[in-house]
Amino acid sequence: MIFAKVIGTIVSTQKDSNLNGKKLLLCKEVDHSGKPLETYHVAVDAVQAGEGSFVLLSYGSSARMTDETKNAPIDAVVIAIIDDVQITHQFK
Amino acid sequence: MKLGVVIGVVWASRKVEALDACRMYIVQPVSSENNPVESPLVVADPKGLAASGDKIVYVTSTDAVEAFDSGFVPVNASVVELVDVVV
Numbered sequence: 342m343i344f345a346k347v348i349g350t351i352v353s354t355q356k357d358s359n360l361n362g363k364k365l366l367l368c369k370e371v372d373h374s375g376k377p378l379e380t381y382h383v384a385v386d387a388v389q390a391g392e393g394s395f396v397l398l399s400y401g402s403s404a405r406m407t408d409e410t411k412n413a414p415i416d417a418v419v420i421a422i423i424d425d426v427q428i429t430h431q432f433k
Numbered sequence: 434m435k436l437g438v439v440i441g442v443v444w445a446s447r448k449v450e451a452l453d454a455c456r457m458y459i460v461q462p463v464s465s466e467n468n469p470v471e472s473p474l475v476v477a478d479p480k481g482l483a484a485s486g487d488k489i490v491y492v493t494s495t496d497a498v499e500a501f502d503s504g505f506v507p508v509n510a511s512v513v514e515l516v517d518v519v520v
Contacts, residue, residue: 342457342475342509373441373459373473387449387507397445397457397475399507402495406507407449420507421448426459428441429485 342420344371345398347390351383359413366390366419368398373426384417385410397421434513437462439487443475451506455479458512460491465519476510477501483512490514 345368353365364386370378375395382398387409390396396419404418405411441459460476461469467488476491479501483489492500493510500511 342477344475373443373475388447397443397448399509401509403498403507403509406498406505407451409449410507418507420452421443421445421457423443423445425444426441427444428459430438430440 342397342399344373344375344423344426345369345382345384345396345419346371346375346377347392347394347396347419349392357414360415363409363413363415368396368417368419370398371395373428382417384419385413385415386419388419388422390419390422395423397423434490434492435462436465436516436519437476437489437491438467439483439485439489440473442485449507451501451503452477452508455501455506456481456483458483458485460489460510460512463488474510476512477506477508478512479506480512482515488516488519490516
């Protein structure tokens with residue numbers, strides 16, 4: 342799983358029929374502190390995330406493991422909206 | 434399977450139903466000498482094994498899904514063992 346910030350939604354009328362009714366979010370990858378990284382992902386929304394949300398994103402074949410995304414050509418899904426990230430152990 | 438140390442906790446109240454009772458940790462991958470390798474990642478803990486500061490073994494990719502009893506969970510990494518000692 343990776344951290345991401347939702348920066349937009351994607352609207353499409355012509356698409357694979359298995360993607361009908363699924364909300365697609367444009368997400369920018371961030372690190373655990375919220376600092377933006379270079380990568381972008383288009384992810385299916387499984388938790389009603391909105392623009393600006395700090396989310397947890399699952400990718401690859403694991404992304405198909407939700408009721409929302411099974412049997413669909415999908416490789417990224419938003420699985421949680423993050424409330425807080427605590428660094429509890431300083432690594433030495 | 435890889436070695437890591439739990440360095441943080443991810444709190445999320447709204448998540449997919451399958452992950453409701455599952456804690457998420459930030460894990461720093463380490464070598465056998467306990468030196469950090471690669472960058473930290475988010476790891477699910479399906480069996481509630483780990484706590485902050487613990488050394489663990491985690492699996493990634495499709496195998497991470499197998500760590501859950503249901504086998505139908507959208508995760509990329511899971512804790513599978515709590516390490517007592519590396520000899």
